[in-house]
Amino acid sequence: MAEEKRFNVDSEKIKKAALAGVPLSLTTYVLPHEMELYMSDVLSCFLESLGQSHMTDYLVYCLNELATNAKKANTKRIYFLEKNLDINNPADYEEGMKTFKKDMLEKLTYYLEKQRDAGLYIKVIFSARNNNIKLEVRNNSELNVFEYKRIHDKICRAHTYSNMNEALDKIVDDTEGAGLGLILMILMLKKIGLTDESYQIFVENNETVVRVELPFLDKRSKEFDIISQELVNLIEELPPFPENIVEINRLIADPDSDMAEIAMFINNDVALAADLIKMVNSAAFRPANPVQNVYSAVKMVGLDGLRNLLFSLGTFKLLGENTEEKRQMWVHAYKVAFFSHNIACSFCANDKAVMADAYVCGLLHDIGKVIFTTTHNDTMRHLIAVTQQKKIPLQVIEQMISGTNHEILGARIAEKWNFPESIIVSIKYHHSPEEAPEQYKKLAALIALANQICNYLDGKDTFQQISHSCKEMFGLNNEMQFRSLAEKLNMLFQRAEEKIN
Structure with missing residues (x-):
């Protein structure tokens, strides 16, 4: 034959x-x-x-x-x-x-x-x-x-x-x-x-x-969980979340605290106060007049918004952008955050929870990827030893390092740092929003859409690869509608960047 x-x-x-x-x-x-x-x-x-x-x-x-x-x-x-x-x-x-x-x-x-x-x-x-x-x-x-x-x-x-x-x-x-x-x-x-x-x-x-x-296969899912947990435990570069931010969040959660007291506490940390004012004046928020002081910043974003911005600032402080690879990841993250905020304004203006969470969830969606770049050779050697000891295929580490399961690691790190559930869920499900808990489906879909629009504009994704649940939820029935939204968001982002620069 x-x-x-x-x-x-x-x-x-x-x-x-x-x-x-x-x-x-x-x-x-x-x-x-x-x-x-x-x-x-x-x-x-x-x-x-x-x-x-x-x-x-x-x-x-x-x-x-x-x-x-x-x-x-x-x-x-x-x-x-x-x-x-x-x-x-x-x-x-x-x-x-x-x-x-x-x-x-x-x-x-x-x-x-x-x-x-x-x-x-x-x-x-x-x-x-x-x-x-x-x-x-x-x-x-x-x-x-x-x-x-x-x-x-x-x-x-x-x-x-x-x-x-x-x-x-x-x-x-x-x-x-x-x-x-x-x-x-x-x-x-x-x-x-x-x-x-x-x-x-x-x-x-x-x-x-x-x-x-x-x-x-269930066995492979468990293997991913084992390696994710090992990685969370082993990365020494991830200290506890900054104590000053933890303390401010305690004040925010205290019903007896008021905005003036919280603003005064933030003012005691000059670097944090400056970073907060800078973020509130960024492209996403576009205040009519530049915010000049912490109290005005807190008043503008509200306590929930402040809490989320502090999580963003703390994460950035811990993970930094000390390499070109990290810098590019944060550039992508800021763009996704901007798109997320603007999509929320257009499609979810009456949903206060989504409006409050959209920007920070967009900014932090890829922290799992950023963490991978922080991993040292000693940590990798330890992970390889774990795979050998537990008879886990080396492919599991390869797949996680390549990014396929960075969302699992990102969610675990967010849990370790006691992030709000909305942020943890949006990190975990930003590639599979249809699997998110019902309470957070809209938020997860919004972050997924913003991320996919960025990838579409960069030539990494095609319209066919965009999540069906995202297209359905936001009424994007054809590529013309999707492209129109992507181009509009990109134009707004470029204008905002030009205004800042």
Whole structure:
């Protein structure tokens, strides 16, 4: 038997992307067999890099099934156009589906070339965030109501079967050519953690999107927790939070304290007073007239706002910007904070809690990354020793250092420093806002959106990679709306920077 032709896979590039949490995207127009093999090889390498090889057989089957269905959906559009049938008309749809499968198989090459000419594509995206694997298959043929009903029926049927043998014994309608395969796929994925919420199919930005999200193996999640805790315990550069700020926060929490007393206490620390006035006069707050003293600053931001600004100042004082890498991280953080504050003003003006927390949560969202840059070689050697002692794969440290799980570490550090719950939650879930506790979902989504807008403007993220829950929550239904918001925020930021400078 002749050996199958396969494209070369750049395993180092895939590993680097997987560990850094960067989505991998592959696009094809006709999905030839060589591309199917290549997609499977990339997915296998991706999962191996994350220590999730146990998912490979299941997700490769899932990928092939979904990509094939997407290709058939595109072919169907061409077929209906050729037959002068309206795919959204019930009678035409029923008529066309009687002969679609037979005619497609007889003239497959012809229809595939036609769909290439029409620009109909299949796009596959792999990503990993917050101990979850995400697989998306997109095609630019919008799902119609008849297709959605058939797919929904197959998914509902799959949940009634206890195993694959039971499903195989049933008679499945195959007029769509995607009956039994979809049911088997759902049954297979349930074995590795699929829930009703983690399989989604929807239309977005003129694309049909099928999204599958699966949790890492429980063992790997526990390994991340062990290393995160070790890192928190070991970084000697992280002293207790500055006592003067802790004392001011005690005053803020004391119902018998007033603004004048708190302002007087802050004035006793000349450096802190100067930093506070500077921050209140920064681009995000844009006071009509420059704030000249601490009392005016406290009055302007309120006690909750003051508390949050003090957490920001204390964090910056402890972590600093003594390297170029740290400086760039803080530049990004300030921009995210500015965007967060302005998004809150536009979309959440009546939500006092979100308004109070938006700026500081945006500023502190990446402290896990900043902390990684503070880690010395001695600490790394200790962590490696821990992995050997507890038989934890070295990939766990590699993945955390690459940034994929920096949010876990950041949240743990915030807990150690007794930050408010809102800040801890926004740090922990800024890459997965849909998983945040209900009370903080809007705040987490806002920080996630601000962060993704920054990455979009820097060319690091595409519109397709923006969180679906963020787009839905803030009514960003297409890329034009999203780009308009991003450009408006960027313009405001540049103007504010020019005004300050």
